[in-house]
Amino acid sequence: MFSLTPVVRVILILNVLVFFVTNDAIIGQFGLHSFLSDRFNPIQLLTHMFLHGGFGHIFSNMIGLIVFGPMLEQFWGSRRFTFFYLFCGIGAALLFSGVNYWEMKDVVDAVQNYRLEPGYDAFSAFIDQHASSYYDQLVPFMEKFKSYPNDPKTVQDSLTIVNQIVGSQVNEPMVGASGAIFGVIMAFGLLFPNTQLFLLFPPIPIKAKYLVIFYGAYELYSGVYRAQTDNVAHFAHIGGMLFAFILVKYWNSQRKTFY
Known part of the structure; x- marks a missing residue:
């Protein structure tokens, strides 16, 4: 079974608890609204990360968290991992909101x-x-x-x-931890590129670096060419990966100051 680290466990519990009390009113107040909406509140850049639109939504995000998160937390430590997770989630929200505004x-x-x-x-x-x-x-x-x-x-x-x-x-709010989770996946691929992962669909082994490349390419394509009816926040996913890439590269360049 999965071995959960302290911060990953707290994030998982918070998301699950919030999911069970979430209703339309909570999503309307704490989901991320467009900068052009009268309902926008800066706190939504943070709170949207702990809201989900359905069981499949939260399940896929939390699986990503508990598969890739613990190894990063062990590598960085709890404080640095917490900062990274929030940085990617908020960064993803900012990129999504910027594209939405445009x-x-x-x-x-x-x-x-x-x-x-x-x-x-x-x-x-x-x-x-x-x-x-x-x-x-x-x-x-x-x-x-x-x-x-x-x-x-x-x-x-x-x-x-x-x-x-x-x-x-x-006024359609965006919710979900996907931006932060895609940031976690990006960091995992950067730090442990040759780690062998076994996919469920299709059931084949793949190195982490190739999985990250596939995810990034797919989200970029979907974000640019998505249909009007696509309800997935692709640019939030791209934002999470982009901000993760920037932060991991920066930390690696400063390695002598904290290792």
């Missing part, structure tokens, strides 16, 4: 422009450019809007729809 800023600006000059052509352009995944379900409304472009109620309904679309995107 992606959503144009959408928010488009909504503000539409509020100033609502109309069928502007509504159709907004859907095409910023909410194409909603197109099919909006076809009946758009046909009605096209037939009655000056009807006050229809115009008001279009404003409501635009506000709901941007609200659902900006």
Whole structure:
């Protein structure tokens, strides 16, 4: 069975306890919201790491923690491992939020422009450019809007729809320890690159360094080319790995000061 080190055990227990008391209200308050959202609170950069959206979500993250975390804690010590874990988790949140801000800023600006000059052509352009995944379900409304472009109620309904679309995107919270866990996986691959790991799917052995390369490449591809319906925070995963890489390389360069 897994041999848990002190900090790994505490992180595991905290995540499991929080999972059993988590509800929509807690996720709404402590999940990480967009910088563009009125619901954003800086404390969410930390608290989102201890919230999960379902059993599969927390199970996969905690398996990663208890498989790779103990060896790192033994190597670094508990204080350094704690700092590393939080550093990667918060760093992942910052990168995710930065990308989210860049992606959503144009959408928010488009909504503000539409509020100033609502109309069928502007509504159709907004859907095409910023909410194409909603197109099919909006076809009946758009046909009605096209037939009655000056009807006050229809115009008001279009404003409501635009506000709901941007609200659902900006106010959707991100939760999970995945950023920190991917940081742990990256550090493991950097420090113990030739350690042989045995995958479950597919059931083959692989060196840690190749597993890290695969994870990094997959998350980068998914983050750039992901579909609108993908609900995975790929850039949080990339952020965790990036911040882990930076910190491990820095610590290695300063090795003479703490070894």
